[in-house]
Structures are given as C-alpha cells and as structure tokens.
Amino acid sequence: MSVTAATDSSDARAGLSLALPALMLFIGVVVIPLVMTVMLSFHDWGQYKGIEPVFILKNWIEIFDDPYYAEMFWRTFRVAVLATLITAVFGVPEAYILNRMQGRWKGLFLLVIIGPLLISVVARTLGWALLFGGNNGLANKLLMTVGLIDSPVRFMFTETGMIIALAHAMMPFMVLAVWTALQRLDPQVENAALSLGAGSLTVVRRIVLPQIMPGVLSGAIIVFSLSASAFATPAIIGGRRLKVAATLAYDEFLNTLNWPLGAAVAVLLLIALVLIVVGSNALIERRYQEMFR
C-alpha cells in the first residue's frame, strides 16, 4: 500500500482501488469494533440503569486504584514471562535437534511438534486438567514415583499448572521461530568453528546461539503476547478464582455484565501488550542491526 512511492498518480489510484476491499474489511472488522471498545470503556454502568453512553473516567480510575486489578495484571505478566522462558529453554534445543535430523525423521518430528496446533486449545488444556487432576493426578503420581517430590503438588487452580499448560500450548510457535532461524544458518559455519579447534558445546554456545538469538527473541515475543492474552488455558486451569486479564475481562462482560469495565480491562491489556511487543522489537532490531544489515 505504499502510495507515496508511486510517481504516477493513476498508478497510485489503481493501487488504492485494488487495496480498497481489504482496507474496508480491515476497517469494518478491526478498527470500528476496536474504537467502539475504547469508547465503551469510558461509559458509565450501574446495576439497575445498565450502560449509559456518557464520557467518564470511572472505570479507568477503578482499575488503577483497586489493587485487585493490579494483582490480575501482574499475574498475567508473570505467567506469560515464565511460560515464555519455559518454551525457550525447551524449544531451542528441540529445534536444534530437529534441524539436525535427517530427511524422513525430520518430517515426522516436525509433524509431532506442529500436530498439537491442529487440536483445539480447549481439548489440549482439558488433557492437562486430566493429568493434573487433584492429588491423585497422573502427573503427581509420576513425579512421586520418580522421587522428584515427596508430597503431591497442587497443579489445578494454581499459577504453576497454568504456566505448564500454557508453555505446552505455545511450544510450537517457539520451535518454529527458532527452526526458521536455524535454517538460515550457513551449515558450513559449524564446520568452520570445529576446524578452528572448538568443541561441539563451544560451537553451540559461541557460534550457533548468538546467530539464532533473533529467532529465539521473535519466538519469545509471539509466545509472550499469545500467553498474556490467552483465555481458554487460564480459564480451565485457573478456574473462576485465579483470574488473568483475559478471563477478568470475560467475567466482567458476561457475569457481572459490567461491559464498560470489561472494555477498560481489555483495552489496557491491548495497550500493555502493544507497548511491550513494539518496545522489545525495537530493542532487538537495534541490537542485531550490525549482524543483519
């Protein structure tokens, strides 16, 4: 849609008219609802009077004053960061191993990794709920048999369980991002480092990791933003009491029916995510500017 680049005005008009249908769709289904949500967050609401289309800051003041909301947002942030860390710690080696596999095995394991994306996230999370299930859940039994823990750990309705289930649900995004970065690597670079006397661990640490770092970071941005705005997993594992921003907004809309407050929560989540994603993206680009010019 770079209208400015076109020197010929008729070219520009042709470009614009070609882009128009998509533009209208974008405005119709994204921009307008978004603007309406933002406007909604400034409306008033009362138990008996319902929504009043006036402009007040009541909802925003409530969110910033009541520590209840701060707690929700911190939990959202904490859960998303930890889930991102876990996907990075497991996803990077996973992608590296996958990349080193030969032909048929590579295809098979790629399918195994992407496969979960084909199953509804609700079904996957219910699977985790079954594994966690109280003190006699499969996960606890296994951990106790192996001897990693002495007494059962609470997974259901805890942040721990939420983080584990989220990390699992988001793993494909991290693996794919890292894998893409690995494929851009010159396969001879590792050999070059070997020939210069580096051990295979040094090769991974000094040569491979720094080069795929942008891939890891962009995977992290995807996983973080999806985790922070995830709804199904926190709703099922966290239950109705352990809320995150997304489930909070849902409850305000559908349980309390306080739409304006729910809209304010949703808008705040959106703004926070956009700031974090754009900010970290800019940082990454600055950091790796030299390398990828």
Place this chain on the structure above:
Amino acid sequence: MSFLELDRVGKSFGPNTAVEEFSLAVSKGEFVSFLGPSGCGKTTTLQMIAGFLDPSHGAIRLEGKDLVAVPPARRGLGIVFQSYALFPHMTAAENVAFGLEMRKVSRREREERVSSALALVGLAGYEDRHPRRMSGGQQQRVALARALVIRPSVLLLDEPLSNLDARLREDMQIELRQIQRNLGTTTILVTHDQIEAMSLSDRIVVMSKGRIEQIGTPQQVYEQPASAFVAQFLGKTNEFSATVDRVSGQPRLVAGTWSAPAPAGVAGPVTVSVRPERISFGNAGLAGRITSRIFQGNHWLFQCDTECGPAIVIRQNDGQSQPEQGAAVHLVWQASDMSLRAARAAA
C-alpha cells in the same frame, strides 16, 4: 616420507560411490589442486581430509600419523569454505581471533597475530567490520586470514574464489599464490576452474566420477593428457581418430588423405589430440575450410570443417592478415604438439 598421504581412500554413500581408491602423496610446502566437474568427488575428498566425513576405507596420514581417528577440532588444519562460513555475529578481528582463543593463546599474542594476519591479506584497518558489511572479496580475505592465523599444517581451500567476479578472482589468485609461497604452507585447493588450478598449483589431480584421471604438473596434464576426459576438461582441444599404417616401410599416422610420421611405439587405432593454439595455417597438412571466424581481442578463433571432422584453431592477433570465412586452408602442427592415445574399442 611425504607430508600428507592419502592411501587408497574411498567413500561411498549407500550404494553410491563418491570417491574410489584415491591415493596421493603431498610433500611439505606443495600446492596441490583437485580439479574436476561438480560431483567428481573432489569436495568429498577434501572433507575427508578435514574430518567432516569419515572415509569408508583407506588411510589418511599426516607426517606419518593416522589422521582419520583425530576429530576435526584437533587436526589443526586451516579451511577456507566456498561460502566463507564467517561468523556473522563477530567482527573481522573476532573471526580471525576465534581459532587462537580456542588454542588458549594469550590475549596479547592473539592481538598481535590477528592484526598481522589481517595485514597479510591486505585488510589492516578492517578489524571492527562485521562480515555482512564487507564485499565478497573482503570476506574471502577474512576467511583466509582466519584459516592462516592458526598456522595450520595444511591449508584446505574449497572453491574459495568461485563466488568472486572474474577480475577479482584473477587478483586473488596471484595474491593467494604469493601468500602461500611466502608462508610455505602445504595447500590443497578444490576447484572446477582449470585456469585457477593451472595458475596456482605445483601439481593437479584431475578427477572424474570419483576417480583420479591424472596427477601431474599443470604442463603435464595440459600437454600430455592421460585421457580424453583430461584433454577436454583442461582447455579446448581438437581430437580425431587415426590409424597407424606402414607406408613404404615407414610407420605413418593416417586419417583420410592426411598423414604424418608416426612416433615410435604407437600401433593400431589411436586418438590424436591437438590444442587449437598449436595449429597454424600452411600450404600442406589437414585440408579444411573455415566456417566461421570470431575476433576475440588478443586472438582469433576459427572454426573449420576438415575431413576428420570439425576443428578449432586459435591464432594470436599479431597483426598478420588472417584467412577469411569460407577460405580453403591447410591445418599444420608440429609432431611434438600432438598427443596420441590408443583409441578405446567402444569409441
């Protein structure tokens, strides 16, 4: 004893044989090229020397010691890859210093050796550049400096110049040869470019389909090619079949109406091979007609039809007038300018 020795080395990938019975002895300080078309096994052989591939059979020895059991990180060889394989996240100096760091060379000595290696390849002042901000030729030099700075026992070059443009390639050839001469590093170059192989090497190993076709100095492989493949791969050549006949007691090479005295020890059907630049136009000799002539600056390229088939002739542009297209000519050459091979029965 030779410095680097390959003893009947072979490599197969499943049912496919990439290299067969490769035997070669390289002496210290020698510059040897593996020359052949792609898929001839030259890179596979280099990778076996480097240790990235294990030979299926045979032995590789460096100074009499078995090399196959040594992991690539301990072989102490310098390798320049076709893609240069520089570390893109490190500066030129960091790239060159990497091998020294791995060898736990002290910081001071490291800095000294890095800057002298970069100076050697003409890149003093480029220490802090990242590879992506350097031209192909400069990246090439960094790769060379990185391989040389560890003072390798053998320098392995895998098509190092093939990604450069023609002009730069010539400059780098001269420079590479000078650096190699000055340092006296035993060097093995893999290339598909016959001119590169001839201008750089002490000896050339011509390979085809996993086999060695000929080992010899550039002059030997060019002027006495051991096979039709070698003759055709190294420069242009004219080939035609002839037979040895006894005409009035004297053995003579005969092809149609053309004949010449046969050298001693040649019998039966043979293939005659003559380089186009050795042929001149004379009054008697192989009769033919010029079908086209092409001016190429410093020389003329003629295509002729003769009774022994098409032939090409190259004449220096020395100011003499040259025959026109369509002119009837006789192709003449010295007996010493042709090389003879017994013709294969199937051919």
